[in-house]
Amino acid sequence: MLKLLSKFKFTEYLMIILSVILMYVQVNLELKIPDYMKEITELINTDSSTMNDILKQGLYMLGCSFGGLLLAVIGGFIAAYLSSKFSFNLRNRIFKKVQSFSTSEIKKFQTSSLITRTTNDVTQFEMFIAMGLSMIIRAPLMAFMAVGKILNENIEMSILVGCCVLTLLITISIIMFIVIPRFEKVQKLIDKVNGVTRENLTGIRVIKAFNAEDYQTNRFEEVNNDLTNTQLFNQRVFAVMNPIMTIVMNGLTLGIYIIGTFLILNAHMIDRIDIFGSIMVFTQYGMQVIMSFLMLAMIFMMWPRVTVAAKRINEVLDEKLSIEDGSIKYVETEEVGTVEFRNVSFKYPDADEYLLNNISFKANQGDVIAFIGSTGSGKSTLINLVPRFYDATEGEVLVDGINVKEYKLETLYNKIGYIPQKAVMFTGTVESNVAYGNTDNEITIEDINTAIEIAQANEFVSKMDKGIDSHIARGGTNISGGQKQRLSIARAIARKPEIYIFDDSFSALDYKTDSVLRKALKEYTEESTMLIVAQRIGTIINADKIIVLDDGECVGMGTHKELMENCEVYKEIALSQLSKEELENA
């Protein structure tokens, strides 16, 4: 929490100090108002006073009030500036930090959580600062100064004010004590209501097929009842709060009147007017004191939520990067387009078991290397080591004869065209998506068109109303999954990489497009190396080298023909997809 706040700059600290001073003056001015009020009261009850005296006091009052307003405006501006500047900077820092993350950090936090941390959590914090700069400073200032004022004024009435504050604070504490644990329960129950409804929606066909509508309804009603009852309980407890608050406030006024009456009746004539004035003042000050304590209570209620937000933000900012950038920028390498694994093993940092065990192979320029195996066999993990989404735990991964860790990431990525399993689309146009990351304008319009053609995307891009300038909606929702995948492949082609990495990128395409696309790509880039992870035998049947993975071990390496003869696992996979004759015909 404080750690985040310590990021303020010197000038910003000055502004904070300035706003404290402003607040101090403002509170002083506001507390003057009841004083003038008292003057007026006394003037009215003194026969000898004139109209001018009263008007003068009234003007003072207005002056103080207006002065307070002006200071509040300046203070408000500072608070708004500081808080929005703060959130601006914080968002920027988080975003940059996340950009430097590797896949393992992203996985650790989960994308959705990172998004809320960058947006909601920061907003929480921002609100806290915006309110804090007024409330946190103002409430205690007001409370202490108002208490100071009344203590000098009249001891009996001060005790009454103290009692009222105490009553309120105790009530609030008790209510919070009862309710806060149940708040968490409510949150869980809301999640449950959501969960059952989600189940209902995703399984609507199954539920209907089983005529199980009533069954689901009963399950829903159960959580619905739970939720309603818990919430009802909470709100009932809260229903006490409002009446108690009004009673305390009204009681305070009445109490001051009653005490005042006693004091007046037992006082000398000369003191009576003064006491009478005190009654008027106390009803005002007392209210101020109670209000500021209420504000303080509110801050305390906000506190836990903000600390949680701060903790979540700090977790991101403090995360140690698992991937460090290398230093090699531009080198003429001896080898071009080669990928080599030398005894590579991999496990997640805090895992016991290895996901990949002692993998070695080499891909030469222009080779098509395919990886196949059941889910969890480690094939995606394996190719993720090339673009350093993770680093090998043991052994070396070499690109063009140099360990990937030694490259500057930017240099490494310029050699690689990576296509993920799930196509990623950015808001923009077809063109901006295909030419993504084209900061130096190295990708020409011809490159884009060729890429689209090879990726078999021309067929639908040409039908779109503005061709390559057609709009792509957020997340690519205006085109189909297969179309997205084709554009995503086009994006890699347009960058003319030495090495293509297809992480199961063909599954979203139908068989026909899949085969035509691969054929066109092969013709276009004879000398590009391709690493392909696939599920379908048909996709990889013609690869130069197929690497069969099972539980992280390489259990076979060779061409389709070779593997059919000597690799049991491969044969099993192949037979589950194709019949014997088909395989023989292939």
Place this chain on the structure above:
Amino acid sequence: MPRHGKTMEKSKDFKGSMKRLISSLKNWHVLLCTSLILAMLSAIIGLTAPNKLSDFTDLISDGLKPNINEKTINQIMEDKNINEKDKAEFIIVMDEIKKEKDTLKVYKKIDSLPKKVFDYVKPKVNESKIKFLAILLISLYLVSAIFNFIQNLIMTYISNNFAKTLRSKISNKINILPLKYFDEHETGDILSRVTNDVDTVGMNLNNSLSTLVTSITLFIGSIIMMFYTNWIMAITAMIASLIGFTFMGLILGKSQKYFVQRQTELGNLNGYIEEIYSGHNVVKTCNGTKDAILEFDYLNKKLYKCNMMSQFLSGLMHPIMGFVGNFGYVAVCVVGALLVMNNHITFGVIVAFMIYVRLFTNPLTQMAQAMTNLQSVAAASERIFEFLDEKELSNQDHINGSLDRDKVKGKIEFKNVKFGYNNDKTIINNFSAMTQPGQKIAIVGPTGAGKTTLVNLLMKFYEIDSGDIIIDGVSINNLTRENIHKLFIMVLQDTWLFDGTIRDNIKFNNPDVSDDEIWAACKTVGLSHFIKTLPGGLDAKIDDSDSISQGQKQLITIARGMIENAPFLILDEATSNVDTRTEELVQKAMDKLMKGRTSFIIAHRLSTIKNADLILVLKDGDIIEQGDHDTLLSKNGFYAELYNSQFKK
């Protein structure tokens, strides 16, 4: 304090939605009225209190004026208990007082009077009346608080039960909506209606209605009471407050623009963050990081600017409110003082007005707040009602045919079926086919060819436009949906399991199934060993953790199908998201499930397709070819092309 970051939702038809909302509260109308009346009473009591407080003040201020007049002077003179010396002193003091202009000095002189004389001159205060007023005020405050409390309780009860009913209604509605609705709407959208919208309605309705009633009562009441007390003061207080409010309205109007802008910018930024974060790998490998940071900076800056303005302006509300309050307060004091000095009013009236000003200004802001809240209630309830008003499944009362699932042989005939998801676009044109009991029908086609359409029609999830589907001689038009569902086992590829035990999931809607039968089904599909290894066996919970693999989940859904034991089967064959070995297990289980049943299989494996009695080839939703493998191959049409494409060199 205005809430930051809250979207201002405008309803399309505020009046209509509110009317409907109120009428759907009809179960609670009596309670609602009671609660609102209580709120009103509580407010009215609150209004009479200042008046009493004013009397109270006047009674106290009686204690400030010494009781010196002809009568008291005579009484002192005639009192035998007062000695002559004191009387003489009194007369001297009286003379001095007459000359003295300064009140304070007068009082000092009076204080110096002998005790016995002082008792006569000291101000007369009606102590019993003060006592009475104090007790009256305490009771008023207490009664008002109790009313308030009861009213809160009732409103809480109503709003929570109303929310519960709304949730139930939505949940029930889900079951009676045609599938078309779900194919066209996002899950997230419906979910947010169940939770967010219902919450908004429940919470805000609770607060807004009573706040509105209280505020209006206070507002009108305070005007009446002010005029009743003193009309000059009333006009002063009202004008002063209204000047303040116009001022505030101007600022509010200005800030609205920034609030809207802030919301848009926040949305843009969120969208961008989501996009970049979820495409992290692509952004990195395309070296798009620099670009991304630049773009983010740009959006972030835009947000920063309107964020600052909107925060600044919304932060102003509080101080301005304070100033408006003080302004009214000063006006009341000054004008009141004038009137007191001219003996038009007593001092107590000023005290009363100081409270009235507050009672008059607070409701105005509260009403504004309540109205914004009601706006979002209206918007949310519109979304809820819109959902509740969606067209439901067609009425089945006229249907009299029925088929007993134990007696059905398993014959299905498609007769000139025509169907389209939209009226203007028919996708299945004139499809006819005939299947015999126990046959296997494979449905094939490229992804997105609409293989689920056939399932939709068979299960009567959608109704055909023309033609007929005849099950064992009975048209599906003449069978209820429930009846048809009873005849079919459906096992889909996206394994749907719910949060519960394995037993619950297998048993599902068949409460009479014994554990023995469940175990038998598990054994058949090859699950029993696995279930025995789980802690709790059949009672093991199914959750998101990895203890149950995708393939095993699929096996559970197959076991569920086994239990159902119906004559027809619709099966979505597993594709490659299951590892090879489990896939084999799943395949075996599926083969067992198909035995003896007329099966429709959305096929992915060529062996299944080749063994099928009938292959239906789909493209763009329509069935373009049908026949067995060899016939279709020799036709050299789409099927042949599809089949060969995998092996093209």
